[in-house]
Amino acid sequence: MIEATGLTKHYGKTVAVDNLSFTVQPGRVTGFLGPNGAGKSTTMRMILGLDHPTRGRVTVNGKDYGSLHQPLRVVGALLDAKWVHPNRSARAHLHWLARSNNIHTARVDEVLEMVGLTQVAKRRAGGFSLGMSQRLGIAGALLGDPEVLMFDEPVNGLDPEGIHWIRQFMHRLADEGRTVFVSSHLLSEMAQTAQDLIVIGRGRLIAQTSVEQFIKDATEDTVRVRTPQAEQLRELLSGRARVADAAASDGALVVHGVESSFIGELAAANGITLHELSPQLGSLEEAFMQLTKESVEYHAHE
Numbered sequence: 001m002i003e004a005t006g007l008t009k010h011y012g013k014t015v016a017v018d019n020l021s022f023t024v025q026p027g028r029v030t031g032f033l034g035p036n037g038a039g040k041s042t043t044m045r046m047i048l049g050l051d052h053p054t055r056g057r058v059t060v061n062g063k064d065y066g067s068l069h070q071p072l073r074v075v076g077a078l079l080d081a082k083w084v085h086p087n088r089s090a091r092a093h094l095h096w097l098a099r100s101n102n103i104h105t106a107r108v109d110e111v112l113e114m115v116g117l118t119q120v121a122k123r124r125a126g127g128f129s130l131g132m133s134q135r136l137g138i139a140g141a142l143l144g145d146p147e148v149l150m151f152d153e154p155v156n157g158l159d160p161e162g163i164h165w166i167r168q169f170m171h172r173l174a175d176e177g178r179t180v181f182v183s184s185h186l187l188s189e190m191a192q193t194a195q196d197l198i199v200i201g202r203g204r205l206i207a208q209t210s211v212e213q214f215i216k217d218a219t220e221d222t223v224r225v226r227t228p229q230a231e232q233l234r235e236l237l238s239g240r241a242r243v244a245d246a247a248a249s250d251g252a253l254v255v256h257g258v259e260s261s262f263i264g265e266l267a268a269a270n271g272i273t274l275h276e277l278s279p280q281l282g283s284l285e286e287a288f289m290q291l292t293k294e295s296v297e298y299h300a301h302e
């Protein structure tokens with residue numbers, strides 16, 4: 001578990017993180033979202049003791065990172081996939097990391113196997129593709145078999161196969177009961193990867209909730225309806241729902257404020273033929289734009 005309380009970081013006059021409090025639960029993948037410059041990397045660095053809070057506190061399994069006896073056994077992180085000596089082989093890199101952290105080197109082959117790099121273990125890490133480098137970075141994070149894992153923008157620049165692999169891998173880690181905390185600015189990706197979200201804007205907490213609730217709260221569900229008796233349906237719905245024309249100008253109506261079952265029953269009771277009746281769920285993108293709009297606008301006007 002990761003717990004932040006009143007976490008604050010100033011760089012000179014810049015307030016990078018502003019009184020942030022949140023909890024990241026074990027057994028779940030938690031997405032860390034925010035527009036550019038929101039303070040995600042700064043927060044992750046403070047969790048790992050690479051930066052010190054100006055005020056407040058953040059703990060991993062109840063302890064400050066600095067007071068962890070063997071930190072790699074508690075928290076593993078992938079912050080920068082290219083942080084590898086280019087002339088070292090994947091195995092040599094992990095051996096070095098294991099030795100310098102008092103971890104048995106037998107674990108190296110285990111983690112290489114877990115991330116699917118056994119075949120290329122002897123190759124120079126400098127020649128690895130981005131996807132392979134990400135796998136190596138994840139292998140490094142797993143060396144100490146930690147309960148808490150953090151990934152900063154792990155799918156950045158990856159192809160669809162690489163993205164799919166990382167997504168599945170994170171789910172597997174969470175299913176094993178680990179705490180998985182992952183930052184991304186790819187919102188649609190996060191909707192498929194994370195179960196919970198922590199959303200920040202300008203260093204401040206905007207939301208801590210499940211992905212499902214986040215979308216529900218921030219977007220309004222609508223129903224798309226196509227009927228040859230559009231005017232009649234419009235009249236029946238007036239006063240009960242807001243009806244607009246679909247942007248695609250294909251004759252469809254977009255109904256706000258009532259459930260699809262209500263529209264279906266109303267149509268049936270009035271002999272209206274429906275060619276389409278489809279509930280439209282709000283997207284995470286919409287939700288994100290909606291919720292972060294204020295913090296972005298607020299600062300644009302400063």
Ligand SMILES: Nc1ncnc2c1ncn2[C@@H]1O[C@H](COP(=O)(O)OP(=O)(O)OP(=O)(O)O)[C@@H](O)[C@H]1O
Pocket residue numbers: 011014015016034035036037038039040041042043185
């Ligand atoms: N070492 C530093 N010195 C001065 N300012 C910094 C430093 N690190 C971060 N900042 C500032 O703090 C704010 C938060 O930056 P941070 O990198 O944590 O955001 P982020 O959410 O990770 O952004 P991105 O999605 O663009 O990576 C920004 O205004 C940034 O310019």
